[in-house]
């Protein structure tokens with residue numbers, strides 16, 4: 001049996017890297033006042049159809065959807081925003097009129113073509129700020145993501161920001177865009193020709209060469225923003241400048257769905273090349289209503305953790321795991337093993353890694369294991385030691401050895417380590 005295509009096992013020699021990333025995330029989120037939310041891995045399919053949009057690629061082609069034994073249509077979450085909003089509504093978090101700042105870390109599922117750094121089960125970290133319409137909230141989530149990457153040691157970060165307007169100003173722009181592309185329809189790819197009327201903004205971020213060339217002189221959304229959207233966009237830029245976060249204005253940065261409003265942003269890590277986007281986000285003032293809740297202006301982002309890990313590994317930015325003191329207890333015979341287990345338990349309670357043989361090896365075999373395991377000390381309890389009530393404690397570094405009464409072994413090791421004679 002093998003793991004399914006697009007999935008992977010994370011073995012102990014790599015798991016610490018994930019823990020390293022995740023603890024950096026948790027530390028930072030706590031400083032920014034974000035609370036962790038853990039939602040179910042699967043939800044009613046309808047949630048994602050409404051929350052992501054039933055014409056998007058994710059919903060039409062990439063979801064893991066199945067009928068459960070009760071005849072319900074269930075989907076493994078392809079992203080976490082819809083679930084977070086569902087939970088926000090279900091638990092009536094909006095009831096207190098406060099801003100709710102949430103973050104999540106977890107597995108997402110998309111039936112996509114697997115490639116380097118891209119899996120069918122993949123991991124995302126993301127935040128959602130619900131109930132805040134100030135551009136200061138947009139600046140804060142951008143600062144959180146940017147600071148995380150900087151703290152992890154990534155340089156070469158490029159932040160792209162754009163405003164995609166609101167329900168008032170975007171329709172005018174949309175119409176201009178449709179007219180513009182109609183004149184160049186022969187240059188567009190099939191997909192873009194097809195979605196031109198329904199979703200002209202998406203043509204702007206199409207990767208096909210013809211579409212890219214055709215959009216060079218396309219009207220810019222930022223020339224069509226209403227007064228309010230313009231003011232918000234300028235405020236965001238002012239706040240980013242105050243934060244010392246450099247940014248580039250990118251009128252091609254769009255998101256296709258109607259419930260996205262104002263800010264759209266992306267953080268790229270250029271050394272990753274074609275897959276350089278490590279964080280994407282923006283404002284989605286219309287989403288909560290789309291899912292059946294009250295009007296709740298909101299902003300958030302998601303970070304692909306596989307890609308972030310790739311970037312960190314590329315630069316050697318993941319420190320080796322902190323290694324606790326390590327003791328190997330070699331004991332032969334049930335009585336000696338019982339003494340050994342007692343010592344082991346105390347050492348572990350003191351935060352020392354303490355191993356014993358679990359395979360019935362000879363004392364000599366156990367000592368060989370002690371050497372192989374990289375232990376700092378071996379605690380030996382053979383027949384003679386058992387009779388004397390003292391273990392032989394051997395420093396594996398210099399080979400020196402002392403006999404220590406069983407009950408004093410943990411303290412002896414602790415004193416040695418802290419330099420007490």
Ligand SMILES: [Zn+2]
Pocket residue numbers: 165166167168169170225226227228229230
């Ligand atoms: Zn507007």
Ligand SMILES: [Zn+2]
Pocket residue numbers: 188189190191192193203206207208211
């Ligand atoms: Zn295209």
